[in-house]
Amino acid sequence: MIVREKSEVNCVDWGNGLSFRFLVETDGMGFTVAHTVVKAGSKSPLHYRRHLEACYCISGSGQVIAADGTVHEIEPGVMYALDNHDEHFLIAAPEGDMELISVFNPPLQGDERHNFDSDEFSHY
Numbered sequence: 001m002i003v004r005e006k007s008e009v010n011c012v013d014w015g016n017g018l019s020f021r022f023l024v025e026t027d028g029m030g031f032t033v034a035h036t037v038v039k040a041g042s043k044s045p046l047h048y049r050r051h052l053e054a055c056y057c058i059s060g061s062g063q064v065i066a067a068d069g070t071v072h073e074i075e076p077g078v079m080y081a082l083d084n085h086d087e088h089f090l091i092a093a094p095e096g097d098m099e100l101i102s103v104f105n106p107p108l109q110g111d112e113r114h115n116f117d118s119d120e121f122s123h124y
Helices: none
Strands: 010-013 017-023 032-038 043-047 052-059 062-066 071-074 079-082 088-092 098-105
Touching: none
Parallel strands: none
Antiparallel strands: 010 017, 017 032, 032 098, 043 088, 052 079, 052 098, 062 071, 062 088
């Protein structure tokens, strides 16, 4: 059995916030669970080429915008899943950080970070 407190897990600055990686590849569970904090007012162009991701909002608000421009409002109690390796923008409202519980399959190694230095969608 694995039991962890937030204070015990690896915290990664993923590019526009923090990711507390509760389960990673070395845990052998076959998926990652992370508590993801998205910095207020940030806009992140994201694309997971190797992972499928589902996110459940627990705090704050924002939007997920598909590459085709479709806008989905995110607030506590809303889940979104990137089931087709979807290119998307993750936007946190300017009023405060948005917090998500994120699940990745296959699991993350645990130290992945995004690079927003180019005009392309950041990926890992």
